[in-house]
Amino acid sequence: MQTQGTSRPAWWSRKSVWLAVGLLLGLAGEQLLRVFPASAQIPDSEAQRNAMIAELRATNAKLDQLYELVASGQVRVRLAGQEENAPPPAGREK
Secondary structure (H helix, E strand, O other): OOEOOOOOEOOOOHHHHHHHHHHHHHHHHHHHOOOOOOOOOOOOHHHHHHHHHHHHHHHHHHHHHHHHHHHHOOOOOOOOOOOOOOOOOOOOOO
């Protein structure tokens, strides 16, 4: 490369340095200030609430059925691994 009477190359000048710095700052600023689209949108809260209410109503209906079954006295509980006529385990006699 040719020099301009100093030890610097010919392409080296204050304008070119400032131009390079300005371009680099412009590219960096563009990357930093870029607006990204929201990837995690907030779902429809009303639809979520309605779905939760529907699930709670279904759970309440099942619990009502279970309560009616227990209250009727038709439930017979047998522990697994125990014979039909065996005495209850110690501490559970009443």
